[in-house]
Amino acid sequence: MSSVTKSTLELAERYLMQTGRRLPVTFVRGRGCRVYDESGREYLDLVAGIAVNLLGHSHPEVVRAISEQAGALIHTSNLYFTQPQIDLAQRLVELSFPSRVFFCNSGAEANEAAIKIARKWGARQRDGAFEIIATAGSFHGRTLATVTAGGQQKYSDPFRPLPGGFVHVAYDDLDAIKAATTSKTVAVMLEPVMGEIGVVPPSPGYLRGVREWCDTQDVLLILDEVQTGLGRTGRWFAHQHHSITPDVMTLAKGLGGGVPIGACLANPRADVFEPGDHGSTFGGNPLACTAALAVLHVIERDGLVAHAAEMGELLQSSLADLGAKAVRGQGLMQAFEFAEPRAKAFQLSCLDAGLIVNAVDDHSVRLVPPLIITAEEIDNAHAVMQKVAG
């Protein structure tokens, strides 16, 4: 069943670059964990714009904040000060670790900033070291540098030659990082839980071990919390489960509640940018920062980080009877893997049944619902998935 009209399909094919395949539905509005298509049909959304809509769709407080800010000042550039940008930076630092913030518009840009910080830091502090150790299977964005940093060749191979200075080792393998570290190494760059490849948390002790290794080797630890950050895993930031802090952390996705914004935080050791080193026309504009301030305010006021931890456990246990060979995840970042290649058919059948899930490949289905999801909504989703799984 498709709710997409022939004209939408034709126009999209004629005017949009075909960079990805879309599911056969056109959404027109949303509220909470529900979205609605052109015919008014309701869907329960366990994907949330790929881990973006932390407060669900069109949360009234985000809508109000954006509307008021739009009426006052939308954009000025970073040639001038704006209060929401300073307030948001302060809030993020208070929630994470002593650092300063660079704002941009996406996860890829936040990671670009992190990579440039590492390069400059290496030039200054580590005798010109420039190489970043990243992990196979990771995902850091689609710019040339970030697609190279990400360890998935299917995304980078068509764009060779790729920028140099990245080496890849297996995820969750501290010894591999140790073996790859040389005098050229400037940083280790990791996702605290790999997201795009299908939600792969590391073993206990891995992140702490990497932190300790980076300290003994005097290299930076860059954590990409674009997907894991801001409550998704049941802590404000996933690294907090491991009682460590990175030198550099990147954020995006959920930060603006759907309004594009990214952020790169660097602790005093790594904070090497000077005027002229980096920039972004739109980065941290008042509209996006006001949206993000509203998102952080509601997460905190409504205790959504603890709620995500609780709902995450419920969601994970509800996935046990779907016939999957593996269920894995942390908080409201969960996935299950079928032995057979049936994830895409499962995703389509769920859509037909009014439930949005995300097949990351032929075998695995990812669930990254809004943090506001309720136990009842998880029950409803489970009932649909159980029926579809057969």
Ligand SMILES: Cc1ncc(COP(=O)(O)O)c(C=O)c1O
């Ligand atoms: C961990 C991680 N880093 C970076 C990115 C890239 O973010 P964006 O698509 O906003 O550039 C993603 C997107 O899926 C991601 O999951």
